[in-house]
Amino acid sequence: MIRRLNPADRLTDRPDHSLVGVIRMPDRPESPARAIIKRVVGATAALFVAVLIVYLDRDGYRDVNGDGLSFLDAVYYATVSLSTTGYGDIAPASSSARLVNVLVITPLRVLFLIVLVGTTLEVLTERSRQAFRIQKWRTKVRNHVVVVGYGTKGRSAVSALLGDDVPPSHIVVVDTNQESLDSASSIGLVTVHGSGTRNDVLRVAGVPNARAVVVAANRDDTAVLVTLTARELAPKAQIVASVRERxxxxxxxxxxxxxxxxxxxxxxxxxxxxxxxxxxVDMVEDLLTPDAGLAIAERDVEPSEIGGSPRHLPDIVLGVVRGGRLFRVDAAEADAIESGDRLLYIKKVTPPDED
Known part of the structure; x- marks a missing residue:
């Protein structure tokens, strides 16, 4: 029996803020000191605005001395108000006491508030920030790669993409395993929690605008269904799938x-x-590892190479890609290079520490 999805179950019908937890944008590393400094700067700015408002309207305020409000009085009133301290039966009356209250007591109150409610505020702020980033990402994501399944095959596929200089922000991982998604997010990938067999999940992952989809499911029947769904959403995307059995x-x-x-x-x-x-086997493994040694790559032909034989080039050419078809270097169609061809060749990869 096929269960119909309720409108609330369809991810594509949800507003962006409700997708927090389904889509996860990679965290931007930030030191604790920087985070605290940002909070202190924000609190200082809010205090300055409050002081300015009180001081500009100082004629509307009265204190127990009846001598009007000075600038220091305005600062004092703003600080005790923002810190929710209020007035008690003991209040500083002299200027020196109020100055001490502003410079010493108030920072201690702010520190207390940060420790007391900082976690709650951080969660709320993070959720809002994630919702904003999701909305921005969904409107701009184009020509990215969607990897469905982040098991052994999916991780290897992502490593190969990163080795080919694909930015992490251009790779989206779809999986139902939260640990796998956490692992993908830790290296800067955008993740979507859900089954790749569902149309709405692939839409949320941006498959209609993707340039390629990698299907790395653990089961062959799942891979078939994911491929069908992805092809329906993206008729022109390059779909590469893994299957266990021939x-x-x-x-x-x-x-x-x-x-x-x-x-x-x-x-x-x-x-x-x-x-x-x-x-x-060692040589094949070397060719398949993009980080060092030798690697198989593809490039456009240069104008000076047109008309020549790919076997006479300095590069070790394995084949010629023409009109979307691959011709081995020993094929008759690959005797002469034509305009618009791409060459499949072996290149030397320099490890990052040797650059």
Whole structure:
């Protein structure tokens, strides 16, 4: 029996502020000292405004001395008012006592208030800030990559994207496991809590405006449903899906996947090769690791290379991409480079500490 979603269950029908907890923007690191300084500056600004208001309207105030309000009186009145202290039967009457109250007692009251209600205020402020950032992100997110599933395969896919210089802010992770989402958020990724099989969850993740979708689900049937849903939302996006069994590969392609990686066969093939030619496995692992050593990359052809053979270039060219099709370097179609081609080649990657 298929359960219909109530309008309140559809994420796309919710206002942005109610998506806090579903969408999580990466935290911006801030030192405790900086956070306290910002609060102190804000409190000082509020105090200054209050003092200015009281002093400009000083003729409307009276004190027990009956001699009118001086500027120091205005500061004193503002500080005791903002700190919610009020007036008791013991009140400083001399200027020196009031100055001490302003410079010593009031900072202690502010410190007490920060400790007492700081946590509550921080939660409320953080929620409002997250809602604002979510609203801003949803209106501007374009040409990003959505990774559905942040297990072993999803983490490796994200590592490869980051190794290819894709900014963390351009990667969105969708998963139902909160620990996985926390891990993704800790490295600066935007996360969406929900099932990638749901249309509204993928919409919230910005799939209609994404340039690519990586389907890294743990089950083949889930991968098929995610791919179908993503293709419906983004007809022109590049969809790359992982499948455990070769027999399910055609289902992913029929569902709209542009590329399908058979994880079990690929891992098994490498395991078999490692028994006889372990150096080959090391080389393949090196090519698949974007951080150092050698890596497979793709680039546009340069004007001076048009008409020449890709086999005669300084780069080690593996293939030519023409019109969306890949031709191996030994294919007849790749004998001469044409305008608009892209070259699949091996590049040397310099570790960041060696730059």
């Amino acid at each position: 027999e399910n590969e055609h289902l992913l392609r029929q569902s709209g996947a542009d590329s399908v990686v058979v994880s079990s066969e690929t891992a098994g093939r490498l395991l078999g090769m490692a028994t006889s030619t372990p150096s080959v």
